[in-house]
Amino acid sequence: MSMVGHFMLLVSLASASLQDIVTRSSQDPSSCVQIANPWWCDPTKELTCTPYNYRPFTYNLQHGNVCNGEVFDLLTGSRSDARAWAYFDATGKASSGDFFVFHACDGAGLQSDCKGDIKYVEHFAGRAQGNSCQQDPKTSSNMRNYCKFKHPGTGTIYENYEAGWWNDGNAGGQAPNGITDYMAASSANGQWGDGVKRGVVTQAVMAWPNPYMQYDGKSNGYGTMHAISFTTFPWVCTRSDNGDNYFAAPSQVETGVKCYADNEPGWYKNTPGWPPYVYIYHMLLYKEASGKMALKGQKSTIEPATGWSIQGPEAEFVLYQCHPGDACPW
Numbered sequence: 001m002s003m004v005g006h007f008m009l010l011v012s013l014a015s016a017s018l019q020d021i022v023t024r025s026s027q028d029p030s031s032c033v034q035i036a037n038p039w040w041c042d043p044t045k046e047l048t049c050t051p052y053n054y055r056p057f058t059y060n061l062q063h064g065n066v067c068n069g070e071v072f073d074l075l076t077g078s079r080s081d082a083r084a085w086a087y088f089d090a091t092g093k094a095s096s097g098d099f100f101v102f103h104a105c106d107g108a109g110l111q112s113d114c115k116g117d118i119k120y121v122e123h124f125a126g127r128a129q130g131n132s133c134q135q136d137p138k139t140s141s142n143m144r145n146y147c148k149f150k151h152p153g154t155g156t157i158y159e160n161y162e163a164g165w166w167n168d169g170n171a172g173g174q175a176p177n178g179i180t181d182y183m184a185a186s187s188a189n190g191q192w193g194d195g196v197k198r199g200v201v202t203q204a205v206m207a208w209p210n211p212y213m214q215y216d217g218k219s220n221g222y223g224t225m226h227a228i229s230f231t232t233f234p235w236v237c238t239r240s241d242n243g244d245n246y247f248a249a250p251s252q253v254e255t256g257v258k259c260y261a262d263n264e265p266g267w268y269k270n271t272p273g274w275p276p277y278v279y280i281y282h283m284l285l286y287k288e289a290s291g292k293m294a295l296k297g298q299k300s301t302i303e304p305a306t307g308w309s310i311q312g313p314e315a316e317f318v319l320y321q322c323h324p325g326d327a328c329p330w
Helices: 043-048 058-062 070-075 137-142 200-207
Strands: 011-013 082-088 094-103 120-127 133-135 145-147 157-168 226-239 257-261 278-287 293-302 317-321
Touching: 043 082, 070 226, 070 278, 120 226, 157 257, 157 278
Parallel strands: none
Antiparallel strands: 082 094, 082 317, 094 120, 120 157, 133 145, 145 226, 157 226, 226 257, 226 278, 278 293, 293 317
């Protein structure tokens, strides 16, 4: 089951023609506080080595040990690891090149503002031959450059890549439907507005109904169920004032470029609005009668054709853990 779709709208744009994304801060630091030593990820760790070669653990270690509990053991493998989840066919083999990776406190997820390297989630689909960038005609006024993603750990180049940050439960009551405020806002530009009032789109995303929250923390007779929620955004690259490629390589190797999961608002009525593409996921992590862990969920979307009106949810899907020998797609 493919969950990509909007990338079919892209038209060619050479990487040399990368445009500035006007709502993204041009003052992001050239590097982060070097807490980890060495601060380059180990490619032998494969899935945990992402989204750049650069991995200083800055935000991760500044915020202490927050990746403890059963949900990390089940979803990510441990507090400092990552686990892939994919679609499987009746023979037990991964049935498509479409899969998710959930991270704990493994240092993955750093963005160009030196935040985000805990509880990162990635969605991969399809393989590409080169790491080119393309511009979407539906968002050309906001100068979005959608780029192929080269995984630092595996070396695989993916046709479609989306990323964000996940949450389990309702964040102590602050996120009744699982989506927290930081999942529906930008660190650089704050909450998303509708062109009239800031925060309107953020609140709509947070209020989007979650059919699985009612089961969070309850037993289905085989174990405790956990509601998992997140938003993801396409991978974009833009020009940067920095003379390095810490926040781009290996997806883009030239200097003066930075790449990130695009949660930045577009411009609407001369004010920051909302990102062109937002993918909202509500999922339920649970153990089946067979003893297998499963992750079922629904996806809803915000896309340019329908403004900030949330569309969905789409049909429910089920994912299972990838293990060695499963022929999982990375």
